[in-house]
Amino acid sequence: MKTCKNCNNHLDKDQRFCNKCGYDTLKDDLKKNNLKNIIMIVVFILVVIALVVFSLKDNIVQSYYIKKGDGENQSKAINYYIKALDAKYSDEVVQKLESKIEESENSEMELSKLKGIVKKDDLNSMYLNVYIQKAKENFNKENYKTTRKYLDLAKDYNYDIETFEYYEDLVAIENEASEREKEEKLDKAKEETKEKETVYIVENNHFAYNYDSAYGNDESYFIIPDSHIRYLSKEELLNYNKSQLGYIRNEIFARYGYIFKNDVYNNYFNSMPWYYPDSTFSGNIEDLNDIERYNIELIKSLE
Ligand SMILES: [Zn+2]
Structure with a gap:
């Protein structure tokens, strides 16, 4: 049974206008439909937003940690970059990590944190760069034995040590030192x-x-x-x-x-x-x- 929304008059099933007050019953249905449509649109928009946020979540977390890391130095920065990588792996973060590790005073310790986080190839190239850099530093500080130690480590990562910037100088210095050592030993034996x-x-x-x-x-x-x-x-x-x-x-x-x-x-x-x-x-x-x-x-x- 259909009634008029305006005056409660009983209406026939197919009757559009109320015979008492002239109310248009079709309006009612339209209103109902409009509401339905609005709700559906809102739900659809919400679902789309949720999907977008969900798919961007990793990027959002990553850039949050990158920003935090950029503001810090050394160890703290490295920890933030590790979190950024954890959220989403990207070469950009790997490069940032690498440059911070090279600046670090304790590069080898920092590198040990990256096992299982950074891809093996990336980690190997980080180790290699750190060893070459350490070799250079030690050469400039005239720590030739330590220089050789780092070159040997780099060699384990397939580094061609003859391409090392100061390789010829290092070999000459080492030969001189071993000559001197030999002479000293001989003198001592003679004595x-x-x-x-x-x-x-x-x-x-x-x-x-x-x-x-x-x-x-x-x-x-x-x-x-x-x-x-x-x-x-x-x-x-x-x-x-x-x-x-x-x-x-x-x-x-x-x-x-x-x-x-x-x-x-x-x-x-x-x-x-x-x-x-x-x-x-x-x-x-x-x-x-x-x-x-x-x-x-x-x-x-x-x-
Ligand atoms: Zn009516």
Whole structure:
């Protein structure tokens, strides 16, 4: 049943105008339809806005953190850029991160935060750049060992170290340093040998002196006074160390006045009162007697 909205008069189903007050019932329907349409449009607009906001959300969050990061320095900026990357990955942010990390005093520590956040290729190139930069810094500070350390690290990231700006200079400096080190080592070794030999000379002198004192012959100072006339035994020679055996063997030549090319022996035998240098004796083994030759071979076999 249809009634007039204006006067409550009962109307027929198909009746448009009220027969009492003349009200147009079609207006009603129109109003209803308009309201429906408005609601539908509003809902549609809201849905569109929601979709747009949703799809832009990552960009909005990203640019928020980029802005925050731009205003900070070093570590704080890096943390904001990491959040920006987390919202949305972009080369722009990666580049910003990279330049902040290069400025950082603790680049390697900062880089370690980026594992799993920055793509592997990007992270590798960041490491490479940081290592090259560190190598440069250290070269300029004359920390050549550290320079080399960073170049080696860069090498692990496929860096051709020969393309390093100061590579030739670095190699030259390293070679010079290793030469110097070698010389120092040699000098030190020489010094040590000299000290050792001096000790032996003192020991041997002392020994020779005591030995000959026992024989009552203070002038002889031989280690083995009769090594030219007696076959020595292996057993007695085993009481001497290698260096002492060298003196015992050369004592045989010294008896002939042999002039030693080795300063150590020269000094030692020159300090012996029985020693008279003789330049005509060349040290030829054929000039020795059988016993001396036998003793020399025996000593040599034990030295
Ligand atoms: Zn009416």
